Amino acid sequence: MSATRVLALSELEQDTPVRVEVGGVPIAVVLDSAGEVHAIGDTCTHGDISLAEGFVDGDTLECWAHGSAFSLRTGHPLNLPAYEPVPVYAVEIDGDDVLIDPTRTKEV
Template identity: 80%
Template sequence: MSATRVCALSELEQDSAIRVEVNGVAIAVVRDSNDEVHAIGDVCTHGDISLAEGFVDGDTIECWAHGSAFSLRSGKPLNLPAYEPVPVYAVTIEGDDVLIDPAVLKEL
């Protein structure tokens, strides 16, 4: 599988996230406070809630429903009630295109 264009970099506002789907995989694409772009599994591991609807703060995203925050770098939950990490995918920026391959997990 190869990387797929999911959005334009210019579509991502700082400290915000959008939900995309690539080959049936739901992914939250997030632009953090440092203008870095991250791609993580979009479903909170505590409940079936879209993380893209959550709150971005620094390099974390918080699930709006129960307050679990996840590291955008590692996918690890930073507080309860979630205790399982979400997958983190490699992101490639080419010009204004944001590309993600859901088969390629980011190396930590």
Template identity: 80%
Template sequence: MTAQKVLNLSDLEQDTAVRVVIDDVPIAVVLDSSGEVHAIGDTCTHGDVSLSEGFVEGDTLECWAHGSQFSLRSGRPLNLPAYEPVPVYVVTIDGDEILIDPTVTKEVN
């Protein structure tokens, strides 16, 4: 599969997550406070709720239901109750377009 346009960069507000679905894969797209665009799995690994409804702070996205914070860079939970990471997707910016391939995840250490 190739990367697909999901949003325009101009559609994103800083420190806010937007939910997109590509081929039945829910993804939270975030423009962080430093201007970097991130894409992580939109389903909390603890409570099966949408992370894009949560709160962005720095380079984390906090689940609104139970408070677990996930790193936007690695997908790892930074606190309990979640202990499983969410996938992190490669983001390509082409002009104003944000492109994501839901079959390509970042390798994080």
């Protein structure tokens, strides 16, 4: 699968996660306060909860249900109760288009 347009960059609000689905893969897309766009697996590894419903703080995304925070850069959990990472996907920006390939994870 190649990179797929998931939304327009102009649709993203800073520090507000958006859930998209590409090829059946749920992904949380975040424009952080530094202006960088991140794409991580949308399902918390502790509980089957959408991370896009969580809270962004710097370069972390916190699950609203139990408080596990995940690095937007690496997908690694930064605290318990989660201990398994979520996948992080490479993001391409083409003009105003945000493109993600759910079969290609980002090298961290």
